[in-house]
Amino acid sequence: MDIKNTIETLLKDGFILVFNQNKLDIVKTAQALIKAGINNMEVTCRINQPLEKLSRLRKELPDFAAGTASLIDFPDMLDIYNKANPNDPLPSVDQVVDAGASYLVSAVNFSDDGYKKYAGKIPIIPGCGTATEVVSQYSKGANLCKVFPAKQLGGPAFVKAIDPAIHKTISLVPTGGTNAENIPDYIDAGVLVLGGSLSMIEKATLKKIVDEQDYELLARELTAIKHLIDNLRREKYPDIDFAKATLEEISQTTGRNFNLKGN
Numbered sequence: 001m002d003i004k005n006t007i008e009t010l011l012k013d014g015f016i017l018v019f020n021q022n023k024l025d026i027v028k029t030a031q032a033l034i035k036a037g038i039n040n041m042e043v044t045c046r047i048n049q050p051l052e053k054l055s056r057l058r059k060e061l062p063d064f065a066a067g068t069a070s071l072i073d074f075p076d077m078l079d080i081y082n083k084a085n086p087n088d089p090l091p092s093v094d095q096v097v098d099a100g101a102s103y104l105v106s107a108v109n110f111s112d113d114g115y116k117k118y119a120g121k122i123p124i125i126p127g128c129g130t131a132t133e134v135v136s137q138y139s140k141g142a143n144l145c146k147v148f149p150a151k152q153l154g155g156p157a158f159v160k161a162i163d164p165a166i167h168k169t170i171s172l173v174p175t176g177g178t179n180a181e182n183i184p185d186y187i188d189a190g191v192l193v194l195g196g197s198l199s200m201i202e203k204a205t206l207k208k209i210v211d212e213q214d215y216e217l218l219a220r221e222l223t224a225i226k227h228l229i230d231n232l233r234r235e236k237y238p239d240i241d242f243a244k245a246t247l248e249e250i251s252q253t254t255g256r257n258f259n260l261k262g263n
Contacts, residue, residue, distance in 0.1 A: 001065060006040075006102050006123050007143055007258050008247050009065045010193050013038045014229040016105075016173065017222070018069060018197040020044045023210050024218075026053045027060050032215045036222035040065035042105050042195065051091050051099045058100035067123075068096040069105035073114040097122065105195075107148050109133060115141040120261065125173060129153055131165040134172070143259050144171045146195060151177025156185035163190055171256040180228060187232040192254065200225065 001009070010016065019029060019041050030041055043054050043066060050068065057066045072078045073093050082089040093104060093114055103123035104110070110126045118124060119141025126137040127148040134145045147159060154161070159172055166172075174186055175195030186194055198206055201221045209218045233242055240253050251257055 001063070001102060003121060003123055003143075004247055004260060006065050007260075009039050010103070010123070010144070011245075011247070011250055012242050013040055013226070014193055014233060014242065015225060016067070016175070016193060016195040017041045018044055018175065018195060020047060020197050021210065022048050024198075025213070025215075026057050028213075028215045029218065030057055030061055030064050030066070032219040033222055034061075034064065035219040036226045038222060038226055039063075040067065040102070042067045042069045042103075043101075044068075045070040045090050045096070048088070051095060054096065054099045054101060058102075065102040066100070067103035067105055067125075068099075068101040069107075071096065071104060071106040071110075072108070073106060073111045093118070105146060107146070109137055110140075110142070112140065127175075131162040134162065134166050134170055138166075138170045138259060141259060142170075144173050144193065147172050147174040149176035150174035155182055156189045156191075159186060159191060160189040168255050169257050171254075171258065180225070183225075183228055184232055187229070187236055190254075192233070192250070192256065194229065196225070 015038055017033060019026060033041055043050060045068060047053065054066060054068060071093055072081065072090055078090060078092060103125060105125045107127040110124055123143045124141060125144045125146050126142050127146045128134045128137055137145055147153060159174055168190060171192050173193050173195050174191060178194050178196040179200050183194060205221060208214060237253060240250060247258060
């Protein structure tokens, strides 16, 4: 899956699940997503053994877009953290790429060196908290920009407020506090893809899923999220079938540019 196909998958799905649950099986979770019509997942490096789990996921489901998140693309900071946590180190960007990451996500910006290595080769989604960060990261090669922490930054109102400043050109991915109640407002604000963790699922239901390893129930919960996003996007963009549209068609209709340049 090349960079264009991966971005098309994210846009088709409209949702990026942040996998941050050590008590769930990563492959079975991905299979639940596939049943829900979602063909990607963001594997946060805050879980135990992220490289091993990512490698297993890529091996067992090679056509599934498995991204990685919580990346620190600044060697000095990464070194400080890993020296303080030798038994639970964070992998580097190079390590997750070597393990087969389909796309790269961070809660913070990516470094200039990271862009020199990977821009145009693998989708890059940096975490941004201001319009200036969004434009700066995009100008270096980001394909979409993660708004994080979305809830604390102001939620849909923040996205709507900064969108004119970025000339409604860059596709924003709000992550942090997204739920069924605010997803309609995010879609209305022009968001095409949302990020969210398993905390989007009602606590008692999630507890049942984890305690009983009930992946059928997980698939049903994820299907409800997918249907909500699909229906809202269909209402806002009646001329686009996101399940079939090409990247060029989505860009032309929504005005969003995914920074593929010559690809």
